[in-house]
Amino acid sequence: NAGVIQTPRHKVTGKGQEATLWCEPISGHSAVFWYRQTIVQGLEFLTYFRNQAPIDDSGMPKERFSAQMPNQSHSTLKIQSTQPQDSAVYLCASSRGQNSDYTFGSGTRLLVI
Amino acid sequence: GDQVEQSPSALSLHEGTGSALRCNFTTTMRAVQWFQQNSRGSLINLFYLASGTKENGRLKSTFNSKESYSTLHIRDAQLEDSGTYFCAASYGSSGNKLIFGIGTLLSVKP
Structure with missing residues (x-):
């Protein structure tokens, strides 16, 4: 079990460009979550999927x-x-279901310059 | 308002000593999780509790949903315990979405 895999680990983009971040959840986990972490805001929920x-x-x-x-x-x-304000660590997590713990990926550190 | 109030924000321990972190909730939470974020930034799941107490090695966590708090006790602290500890809780209408505390920066010194 490789855990939750996120790619890339680091990404630098110029202002106005597009960034795509990838997450591969743990096989068999039905829920996938995206969070963002910054110094100022801490860990913020973005979105989640259940059974896709x-x-x-x-x-x-x-x-x-x-x-x-x-x-x-x-x-x-x-x-x-x-x-530039999109610069953050973007974290993906997966879990088996409603009442299960999360496993987080290592995150993608996005820097917009 | 802030639904998860975590304290302290920072904590310094000498090796071999212990302490407790606490999260108070301003609404009834369904479950709580505790994570350690290490120096590489990875969030490691320590505990998931819907109620009661769990213990794992030198760590013990309690979740009291009626009184709306959770604690994480660390005993016999080791250097590798250094990092930032987060509590996170889910509540009824949020599905499985977690609301995180601000974190506790733990520094363990020799």
């Missing part, structure tokens, strides 16, 4: 952020027209 269906995207900035889960083996978080 989007359940709650209440934490997603509406205009430039989108997330998808096209199959059970991966999810993507896409940020269009990146801005």
Whole structure:
């Protein structure tokens, strides 16, 4: 079991460019979550999927952020027209279900310059 | 408002000593998880509790849903325990979404 795999580990983009972050959940886990971590805001919920269906995207900035889960083996978080304030560590986690613990990936550190 | 109030924000321990971290919740939570974030930034799951107490080695955690708090006790602290500890809780309407505390930065000194 390789755990939750996130790629890339680090990404640097220029302001206005697009960034796509990838997450491969643990096989058999039905729930996938995306969080963002910054010094100022701490750990913030972005969105989550259950059995590939989007359940709650209440934490997603509406205009430039989108997330998808096209199959059970991966999810993507896409940020269009990146801005410096998008710089953060983006963390993906998966869990077996409603009442189960999370396993986090190592995160993608995004820097927008 | 802040639904998960974690304290202390920072803690310094000498090797071999112990202490407790605490999270108070301003609403009834369904479950709590505790994580350690190491120097590489990875969040390691320490405990998941829907109620009661769990123990794992030198760590023990309690979740009292009626009184809306959870604690993490560390005993016989070791250098490798250094890092940031987070509590996170889920509540009824949030599904399995977690609300995180601000974290406790633990420094264990020789």
